[in-house]
Amino acid sequence: MIRLAILASGSGSNAEKIMEHFQHSSKAQVALVASNKADAFVLERAKKFGVSTFTFTRKEMEAGELLSKLQEEKIDWVILAGFLLKIPDQLIRSFPERMVNIHPALLPNYGGKGMYGSFVHEAVKAAGDTETGITIHLVNEHYDEGKIVFQASTAVHPEDTADDIAQKVHALEHRYFPEVIDSLL
C-alpha cells in the first residue's frame, strides 16, 4: 500500500475529495493529514474518514519535526492541498518527485509569492483574462516551479466576480486532483 500524507492549512475540501477517492483503494491510502493550524477544518474532515492527524507550528516544521513524523509514518507521497507555509528544502529533498501541489491558476501565470487563495482570482479578474484554471505540479525547491503534470482550464466571463472564478476553479480541482494523484503513483 502506498502511504499518502496530505498537508493543508484550511478548509480541506480538496483533502476530502482525495480521502474519498482513496477510501477503498487497494493501491494507496491517506495515512496522515497534517496541518500548521490547530483549528483547520481539514482536521475535522480527516477524523470523519478515520485518518490520523498531526498539527505543528512553523518553528517545529523548520526544526524537522514534520519530516520526522512523515518518516515515522512511513509516508511515500506528500500531497499539498492548500498548504500555505514554505516547505523547508530538507523536507522537499526527502520526497524527490514524490511531493505534489495544486495551484488555483494556469502556471506560470499567477504563481509565486503572495499568489494564493482569493489573491489569485482577484488578479485574474483585474487582468481581464478570459480563462483560468488549475495546475498540478511536482514540488521542487523553487516556489511553484516544479514540473507541471496536469492543467485544466475554465472560461472567465466579464461578469464573473472573483468569487465566481474561485468556485469554478474549485470545481476543477475537486474533479481532477484525486485522479491525477492516482495516476502519478
Ligand code: GRF
Ligand atoms: C485550493 O484552491 C488550492 O488550489 C489552493 O488552496 C485551496 C485549498 O482549498 N492551493 P481547500 O482547502 O481544499 O478547500
